[in-house]
Amino acid sequence: QPQTVPIGAGIMRLFNFSTAMAYEGHERYKHDYWVKAIHESFAPHGIFKLTLWKDTVPSESKLFELGLAILPRFFLVTSQSGVKSMSLTAEGAVEKAGRSATGVMTMTVECAMATWTCRYNSGYTVTLRGPIVASMSAAAPTGILRFDSISFDAKHHEKHIMVDMIGRNGGTPKGTTPATLHSSPGGNGSAITAKTEDTMDTRTGLTPEAASNMVDPSLPPDPVNGFGVPQATMRCLEVRFCLCALIRS
Numbered sequence: 001q002p003q004t005v006p007i008g009a010g011i012m013r014l015f016n017f018s019t020a021m022a023y024e025g026h027e028r029y030k031h032d033y034w035v036k037a038i039h040e041s042f043a044p045h046g047i048f049k050l051t052l053w054k055d056t057v058p059s060e061s062k063l064f065e066l067g068l069a070i071l072p073r074f075f076l077v078t079s080q081s082g083v084k085s086m087s088l089t090a091e092g093a094v095e096k097a098g099r100s101a102t103g104v105m106t107m108t109v110e111c112a113m114a115t116w117t118c119r120y121n122s123g124y125t126v127t128l129r130g131p132i133v134a135s136m137s138a139a140a141p142t143g144i145l146r147f148d149s150i151s152f153d154a155k156h157h158e159k160h161i162m163v164d165m166i167g168r169n170g171g172t173p174k175g176t177t178p179a180t181l182h183s184s185p186g187g188n189g190s191a192i193t194a195k196t197e198d199t200m201d202t203r204t205g206l207t208p209e210a211a212s213n214m215v216d217p218s219l220p221p222d223p224v225n226g227f228g229v230p231q232a233t234m235r236c237l238e239v240r241f242c243l244c245a246l247i248r249s
Contacts, residue, residue, distance in 0.1 A: 005097060005105045010097075013136055018086075028079050037075075041146060043146040046148055082230065083120055084121050088116055090111035093114075109134040114130065116129075125159070128154035132153075135147070157227075165220060
């Protein structure tokens with residue numbers, strides 16, 4: 001009898017992977033944790049394709065293709081760079097079921113605007129947004145879906161910081177309440193958008209009244225580079241890219 005995969009199984013696999021990324025325990029800072037998480041989620045030939053775009057140069061992008069040998073290191077280095085949790089959100093995702101030439105059940109999940117959120121110990125939240133396509137197949141004999149590939153195109157990123165984290169480096173905020181400072185255009189909801197306006201401080205995005213309540217309205221160091229990832233993560237990706245280029249040559 002041919003394998004069958006229930007409706008929603010592909011989206012659930014993506015959710016389970018996001019849950020592993022979001023784990024905040026001490027194990028996330030160990031290589032073994034990510035080896036286990038990756039091997040439970042990906043097929044042996046699985047690959048993660050990540051495209052990063054530079055915020056100040058819209059035409060400049062970098063594509064990285066990460067196999068199982070480097071993926072655990074990628075997530076470990078990112079965690080060690082101050083990321084306490086990560087999550088993937090794919091609102092409006094669409095599933096497409098199929099079958100390979102050998103009769104293996106396959107599933108593809110597509111989302112036109114997925115969100116990859118990284119929460120930092122410093123109070124920053126960095127959100128990468130763009131289309132995602134996750135292709136997976138049912139492993140024999142269990143029928144459990146595992147990723148053959150994930151492609152995420154991070155078209156742009158945004159940075160937010162909790163207002164009560166401002167001034168931690170040189171002073172203590174006075175009378176602050178939990179809120180969010182949005183450091184790039186496009187925020188909504190309760191976020192305070194850091195736009196250059198006559199009524200706002202151009203450095204902190206706060207009104208003069210709010211800024212006057214700060215002993216030292218300084219921001220913690222920016223945790224990411226122009227591509228939206230920690231510099232240590234970028235070095236990890238670029239070293240892998242150079243090694244692959246040498247092998248191919």
